[in-house]
Amino acid sequence: MSKLTRYTSWQALTGLVNTLPHMRQLFADDPQRFDKYSLKDCGLLLDYSKNRIDAQVVQQLLQLAAEAGLPQKIAAMFAGALINTTEKRAVLHTALRAPADADIRVDDCNVVPEVQATLKKMAAFIDALYHGEWRGCTGKKITDVVAIGIGGSFLGPKIVSEALKPYWNGKLNCHFVANVDGSCLSDKLEALDPQTTLFLMSSKSFGTQETLTNTLSAKAWFLAKGHTQADVAKHFAAITSNVEKATAFGIDADNIFPMWDWVGGRYSLWSAIGLPIALLIGMDNFRLLLQGAREMDVHFAATPLAQNMPVIMGLLSIWYNNFQGAQSHVVLTYDHYLRGLPAYFQQLDMESNGKSVTLDGETVDYSTGPVIWGGEGTNGQHAYHQLLHQGTALIPADFILPLQSHHPLGEHHAQLASNCFGQTQALMQGRTYEEALTELANSSLSASEKQLIARHKVMHGNKPSNTILMDKLTPETLGALIALYEHRTFVQGAIWDINAFDQWGVELGKTLGNAVLTRLSAPQDCNDLDSSSNSLIGLFRKQRI
Structure with a gap:
């Protein structure tokens, strides 16, 4: 038996699994349930009242966090301790959005000044492109940027850029390439002019196979269009730790941005890896993205566990994964611009917590790392929501909705919100056989047919969900939302006693x-x-x- 499963709280939670009534009854018994089980901070509201929990379950989950040393582990991460034990590295993506006067040390060196210097370098780079000070080798202004990366160097920038499309300033076009399938790069290059295109290569080693292959092919295309090796410096920039390889490729050292060992790829969009985001929305808005994440960092580091959003979300995931057999978790975004977010959270969570040994190298005897999946509402309601409502698997769900639309159009947003709220209600309360039979009372079906159809219309409900609201999707609220899920992922890994930062x-x-x-x-x-x-x-x- 592992250390985790020997905790008093773990044993108590095991005994509480089958003691709770249906959520319908929980709401009927407590008219103040929403007030008790909702939190608001950092521009977000988390409603977790539609979960299979009561005061006793919450108390034991919080006790589990305490027994697992979660507060101490949170403090260790923010302090720059080497919590990525297999690679002997600090985990300091939080330093990327720390205030300029912060003192955060790695090997007794304050890393914040270097982070701030990189932000200033990004701003100067962007200004040069915006104002035509950076021009291509033929003197033409750069109009298009091709961001080449893979994993966290691709997914975060692409999805955040999509999410913040209402903030694009139209100064540049940005295209994302990750797949080593030649069709991906070829499709992008087909519509581009090499004289007005800048390639931005993101690879810590400058040797990641897919990224390097795509970059070399982009260079071959550029040279085949009549340009020379000397012209490469005007059309290629890099985000990498390997300055020597980047300069040998032909990139000017002034156009190389740093990456640090204490930032994992899936946590790197806040660094120069996020340069494509900043190119599209401007540096001021990029800083607001950082500010929103910083506010969530402060909340996570300083708020008591019982009022701590990432802690509550992480504990609820453990409650379902480890005690009720849930093997997956669905993220449902009721905003068109957030349609890519489930894929980003999928990488964040599954690459972090898809582990089977503890920090001490012992094989775990409990479930870790649920499958994260999802998509855009309301599209999913006409597809996989059927499984959520009437399937046999327990699948906890997160619903995400901005209360205001960037494009108010008639009753569209009201319908969107009604679908979101209606789905969470339906998952919670379901439909009984008696209710289904009553709905069929005035139909022309025979009595036996009504009874048969009613059975097919039964939904047992008691399906858990969280609802996350924001007033409007902005750089700040998006930053806070992504940081919320980063820290939720950390909470799970900390309690499971696994290394959430290697892969x-x-x-x-x-x-x-x-x-x-x-x-x-x-x-x-x-x-x-x-x-x-x-x-x-x-x-x-x-x-x-």
Whole structure:
């Protein structure tokens, strides 16, 4: 039995699972339930009243957090302790949005001045592009930026840029490339003019396979259009730790932005990795994005556990994952601009907490890392919501809605909100057989047909959900929302006693992929792998001959 499962609170929670009445009854018994189980801070409101909880469950969940040392682990992260134990690194994405006068140390060196210097360098870079001071090799103004990255160097900037489209200033167009499939890059290049295009390459090592391959192909395209190696410096910039490789590629050292070991890729959009965001919305709005995240950092670090949004959300996830068998969690965004957010939270959570050993290297004997998925409301209501309402799996849900639309159009936003609120209500209360039968009372069906159809219309309800509201989607509220999920992810990993900041599973796939790549272009067939891999490689090689 692991240390975690021996906690008094863990044992108490195990005994509480089957003691709660249906949520219908919980609401009927307590008219003040919303007031008790909702929180408001950082421009967000979290309603967690539609969860299978009562005061006793919440008390034991908070006790679990205390027994697992969550307050101390939060403090250690903010202090720059080496909590990424397998790589002996601090975890300080919070330093990227810290105030300029903060003192946050790594190896006894305050990292905040370097962060602030990078923000100033980003601002100067953007101004040069906006005002035409940076021009291409033929003297033409840059109109398009192609951001090349993978993983956190791609997904965060792309999805945040999409989310903040109402704040695009129209100064530049930005295109995102991640997939090493040649069709992805080719589609982008087809519509671009090399004389007015700037490529922004994001790779800590300047050697990430997919990113480097796409960047080399972009360079080949640029040179094939009649330009020279000397012209590369006018059309390529980089975000990397490997200045030597970037300059050898042809990038001017002044146009190389830093990356730090104490920032993981999936937490890096707040750094120069977020340059594409800043190019689209301007540096002032980018700073507001940082400010919103900073406000959530302060909330997370200083607010008691019982009123702490990330803590409550993380504990609720553990309640369902570890005590009620939930294997997935759905994120439903009722805002068109937030449609990509579930994919971002998917990477954040699953790459962080998809682990099976504790910090001490012991195999866990409890579930970790639920599958995160979701999509855009109301589209999902005509697809997978059926499974949420009547399927056999328990799938906790998060509903996210801005109360104001950037594009008020008739009753559109009222209908959107009504769908959002109606879905959470339906998941909670369901529909009984008697209610379904009553709804069919005036139909022309026979008595037996009514009874049969009524059974098909039953929804048991008692399906948990959180609702997160904001007045309006702004850079600040988006920053707070993303930081909320970052810290929620941290809470889960801290309680599960796993390292939420390495990703060795990602590394293995890369290593084996590189080994396969050499075999795909080898002069003769290779038969030193398993029969499946050998056969698949052989089929691919035949198509290349």
